[in-house]
Amino acid sequence: MxxxxxxxxxxxxxxxxxxxxxxxxxxxxxxxxxxxxxxxxxxxxxxxxxxxxxxxxxxxxxxxxxxxxxxxxxxxxxxxxxxxxxxxxxxxxxxxxxxxxxxxxxxxxxxxxxxxxxxxxxxLNIKKNILTVVRPIIFNLGDSYIKVTPSNNFIIDYTIVYDHDLINKQKFIYQFKDQKQYKRLISNCRTFGFKHEVENLRDKGLIAGGSLDNAILLDKTGIVNNEKLRHKDEFVKHKILDFIGDIYLLGMSIKGNFEIYKGGHNLTQQLMHSLMSDKSNYKIVQHQDSNVQKYSNNFHPKPIAVSL
Ligand SMILES: [Zn+2]
The missing domain is CATH 3.30.230.20 (lpxc deacetylase, domain 1)
Incomplete structure (x- = not known):
């Protein structure tokens, strides 16, 4: 419900x-x-x-x-x-x-x-709608991509790459289970930024309220904050936190397997438009509808590729 x-x-x-x-x-x-x-x-x-x-x-x-x-x-x-x-x-x-x-x-x-x-x-006494991906989609933007395939679950397989010793290549596969698991694995992962970028962003009128109280700040050698990392892979998990928030702009929960490489707000936004632009890409089903099973098990079409 x-x-x-x-x-x-x-x-x-x-x-x-x-x-x-x-x-x-x-x-x-x-x-x-x-x-x-x-x-x-x-x-x-x-x-x-x-x-x-x-x-x-x-x-x-x-x-x-x-x-x-x-x-x-x-x-x-x-x-x-x-x-x-x-x-x-x-x-x-x-x-x-x-x-x-x-x-x-x-x-x-x-x-x-x-x-x-x-x-x-x-x-509330009304069934939940769930958007179910039924056709694979690959969305590229430069060397970043999101590949979506049908699944009975909401899975985010996220990889980030930064030229910094604390990150380098960080990957986490998150399969949404319930509220408790979201709280424990994802919800306290903080946003992050790099010290050498601060001045440039402030010149652009951004991050005026940014501080060590609301972001992890990285310099060349490590973390500037006194508080240590809350998870060893907090960086990629924060990107998953963002994705879970941005994809909810579809207006409902979603079922699909999202493989994301070097993602961000823009890539997610473009993906949503691409996904929703063709009705054969998805079905909207009510929670526990048997159609969910049917679509994900019996549908194996060739992926369509969308590039910018
Ligand atoms: Zn964020």
Whole structure:
């Protein structure tokens, strides 16, 4: 069944890119609402302040995912709260924000997860829709790619490559099981950045609120933060956290096996458009529908390749 939060909760903190204080309140919503953001700071009619969490509304993917509605009102850095909703199985919620960006908190999704756990999850009396990949797709962007194949599960096989001794080539295969496992393996993995890139990003008006409290900072030799890594492979796991959040912009959970090499917000965004552009790529089924079994076991077509 579809879920929402049992009660409202609020969190506050600095925003990563704007460096402003952002107050966010998450409220229960009825079935089939989806995740909807509402800018409470804008003096505009109610409709114009709403931004639906949909891949169709993505306007930018530079260092975060930014959504905009048809009135030009936007909300940035939505990927971590979206990851928490996806990981915790929250299908419907209204997210009120008094700023153009979500707070970065500790750079992971753990604070959202703990808040959801605290207020509880409420089951709604309507079945969950699940988008099921039925045709393999390979999506390339330079030397990065995402390859999707049908599966009865939600599997993310992620590889990152960075020229740094602490990362080099890091790979993790995550098969989504339940909320507890998402919390334990993924939710507290922080975003990361490199010291030599900070000045350039600040010149571009980005990461004004970035600090050692909300990101892992790497210099040539290691980690600048006093806090050690929370997982030995925290870097690739944070990329998985982001992917879980970004792919939830499809508006529902997904079943498929995603092999991702050097991914990012932009690649995920392009993949969603490519996937949804052809109805023969997927089926939308209701949870525990026997069709899920049928599609993944009996369908072995040739992959289609999409390149940019
Ligand atoms: Zn992130």
């Amino acid at each position: 579809q879920n929402t939060v049992n009660k409202s909760f609020s969190l506050s903190g600095v925003t990563l890119h704007g460096g402003l204080i952002s107050n966010v309140s998450v409220h229960p919503a009825t079935a089939n609402t989806g995740i909807v953001f509402r800018r409470t700071d804008l003096k505009v009619p109610h409709e114009e302040a709403l931004v639906e969490a949909s891949y169709d509304n993505v306007m930018s993917t530079e260092l975060c995912t930014k959504l905009s509605n048809s009135f030009g009102n936007s909300i940035s850095t939505i990927e971590h709260i979206m990851s928490a909703f996806h990981g915790m199985g929250i299908d419907n919620a209204i997210v009120e924000v008094d700023c153009n960006e979500l707070p970065i908190l500790d750079g992971s999704s753990i604070e959202y997860v703990l808040s959801i756990e605290k207020v509880g999850i409420k089951s």
